[in-house]
Amino acid sequence: MTHPETSPDIDERYIVPGLVRGLQVLQSFTRERQEQTVAEVARQIGATRSTAFRLVYTLEYAGYLRRIADGKRYQLGSRVLELGYSFLAGKDLIEVANPILAHLRDDTGTSTHLVVREGRDAVYIARFQGNTSLISAVTVGSRLPAHATAPGRVLLANMSLSEVVALYESFEFTKYTDATPDSMGDLVSLVEGDRKRGTVVSWGFYDSNVASVAVPVYDASGEVAAAISISCPINTFDRETFEGRISTQVERAGMEISRGLGYRAGM
Missing domain, CATH: 1.10.10.10 (Winged helix-like DNA-binding domain superfamily/Winged helix DNA-binding domain)
Structure with missing residues (x-):
């Protein structure tokens, strides 16, 4: 043979x-x-x-x-799918995300990030610097307030309401711009809206000069494993383009990473 x-x-x-x-x-x-x-x-x-x-x-x-x-x-049959998804589920999050984030950076010219949540912090675990005039202080390992950032909001929106309330109980909110929530009520209202939309667009939300888009990344079990985001100076794109074409590119990248981790839509 x-x-x-x-x-x-x-x-x-x-x-x-x-x-x-x-x-x-x-x-x-x-x-x-x-x-x-x-x-x-x-x-x-x-x-x-x-x-x-x-x-x-x-x-x-x-x-x-x-x-x-x-x-x-x-x-x-389903056993074939199980073999593939078991393999994909074992792949490292950053290993899967990095080439897709690099491609997203090249396509949009923006800085791209991979973010996880630790407590009330959004922790940046991967980053690709864009070619815009924005010189960001965000580096790998940076911690920003989850309630005030687009990827942080994505991660909070995928928690239950009771978990969010418990996390921010007795928390002293810092208001970074006029759009940042400064009370539990404001945060809950924001999170509920984000949960319905899925994609979070920040137009000067944390920094009045910066625009961001963030979407969730799902693992093989369907749980949110991380968020990805892009950021750029707020005058890089008009708002219609940013909330349309650019947001769609970020959503596609998030789903591509999710599929790389073994996620199946509608599971």
């Missing part, structure tokens, strides 16, 4: 032909060919129909293929 990707150092005595054939069956299902009959599988892998039937039957038994309603066609 030969295989086009076999290394010359591989001793084929230890290869299990049936396993190789089974993997070929799974690989024969593609985006363009999501459903197949046994005859179609046989043709794709170059096997007899009886051999293909045994392979398909075994893969169905193991949960890697699923027979659809007409009883003649098959599609990939």
Whole structure:
């Protein structure tokens, strides 16, 4: 038996032909060919129909293929997805996010960030400096008040209301601009609005000269693992462009990172 990707150092005595054939069956299902009959599988892998039937039957038994309603066609089963998502879930957050944040920086010209929450702090764990005139003091490791920053608001919005109230009980709010909440009531109202919108746009919210957009990043379990954000001088874009095209680019980047961590929308 030969295989086009076999290394010359591989001793084929230890290869299990049936396993190789089974993997070929799974690989024969593609985006363009999501459903197949046994005859179609046989043709794709170059096997007899009886051999293909045994392979398909075994893969169905193991949960890697699923027979659809007409009883003649098959599609990939949930076990295949579980394998992929288990792998993705083990990938490091920063490892997944960095190239996407760098690409987002290049596309928008803005500074891009990856942020997690520790208590009432928004902690910046990755950053790519943009090419705008803004010289930001935010570096990796910086801590900013969650209630006053766009990524912090995203992270607070994905907590329950009781958790937010408990976190800020007896907290002395600092008002950085006129838009910053300075009471528990203001914060709760802001968080409830952010929760409905999902995307947080800050137009001079923490710094009156800075505009930001932040969105959540989800892990394989569907929980919010972090937030990503961009920032730039407030006069870099007109507000319509910033809240439209730029926000959409940030949302796409957030979903791309989420998918890289194994997130499935609608799970």
